[in-house]
Amino acid sequence: MTRTSICVYHFLVSSWYIFLNYHISQKGRSKQMSKIFLNGGQWKYLTLLNLLLQAIFFGVACLEDVLKKMKGKKDIKFITAFRDLLFTTLAFPISTFVFLTFWLLFLYDRELVYPEALDGIFPVWLNHAMHTFILPFSLVEVILRPHSYPMKKKGLSLLAAASLAYISRVLWIYSETGTWVYPVFAKLSPVGLAAFFSLSYICIASIYLLGEKLNHSQWGDMRQPKKKK
Numbered sequence: 001m002t003r004t005s006i007c008v009y010h011f012l013v014s015s016w017y018i019f020l021n022y023h024i025s026q027k028g029r030s031k032q033m034s035k036i037f038l039n040g041g042q043w044k045y046l047t048l049l050n051l052l053l054q055a056i057f058f059g060v061a062c063l064e065d066v067l068k069k070m071k072g073k074k075d076i077k078f079i080t081a082f083r084d085l086l087f088t089t090l091a092f093p094i095s096t097f098v099f100l101t102f103w104l105l106f107l108y109d110r111e112l113v114y115p116e117a118l119d120g121i122f123p124v125w126l127n128h129a130m131h132t133f134i135l136p137f138s139l140v141e142v143i144l145r146p147h148s149y150p151m152k153k154k155g156l157s158l159l160a161a162a163s164l165a166y167i168s169r170v171l172w173i174y175s176e177t178g179t180w181v182y183p184v185f186a187k188l189s190p191v192g193l194a195a196f197f198s199l200s201y202i203c204i205a206s207i208y209l210l211g212e213k214l215n216h217s218q219w220g221d222m223r224q225p226k227k228k229k
Helices: 003-027 031-036 046-071 074-112 116-120 124-131 134-144 152-177 190-219
Strands: none
Touching: 003 046, 003 124, 003 134, 046 074, 046 124, 046 134, 074 124, 074 134, 074 152, 074 190, 134 190, 152 190
16 A cells, blocks of 8 residues: 555544543433443443543544654654554553453453443444454554564563553542453452453564564564663
8 A cells, every 4th residue: 555545544544533432421421321321421431431532542543644654764753653653552452452352252252341231332333333343443553554563571561551550540440439340250259350461461562573573573683672781
C-alpha cells in the first residue's frame, strides 16, 4: 500500500474506534446501561479501555502518517517512537488478549463474562465490534507497517505495570462496592484469583513475544538498539 493509502486506512480505523467510544458513552446514559456501569463506571471493563486505547493508537498512527509526509522522517522521530511503543507494548497485546479471553470464556460459559441478558442491550454488531474486529485490525497493522520493539525487559516491564494497574483497579472496586467487574471472579477463591491473574499476565506476555516474532518475520529485526554506557 502507498503512504497515502495507509494514512487513509489509519484515519478510517481511528474514526471507527472514536465512533464506538462515542456510541457506547451515549448508550451509557440509558437506565439499562447505567446499571451495568454502576460501581466503577464504563472504564472498569478492559474491553472498553481497549477501545479507547485503540482509538488513541490509530489516531497517533494517522498523525504520524500526515507529519511524515509534511516534515519527513527525521523531524518526527519522537512521534514514531511513541507510536511504536504504544502498539508493541499495549495496543497489540491487549486487543489480542481481549479477543482470546472473551471468546474462550464465552464459549465455555458465557455467563462468566457476558451474561445473556446483555444481548438485549448490546446488539450483535456491537459485541463483535468490541470483541472480534479488534484482532484483525491489529494483525493488519503488523502487516502494513514495521514497528520498532523495545528491549524485552523494558517492553515486558511496561506491560506488567499496565496489567498491575488494571488488576489493582479491579480489586479496589471490589473492596469498595463488594461486586466484581466480571462474574467469573466471583466463582474463584483468593488462590484461584491469584492464579487467574498470574496466568493472564503469562498469556499477555506471550502475546507480546508473539507480536515481536510476527513483526520480525514480516520486517526483519526492528528492535531498538541498546544504549551505549
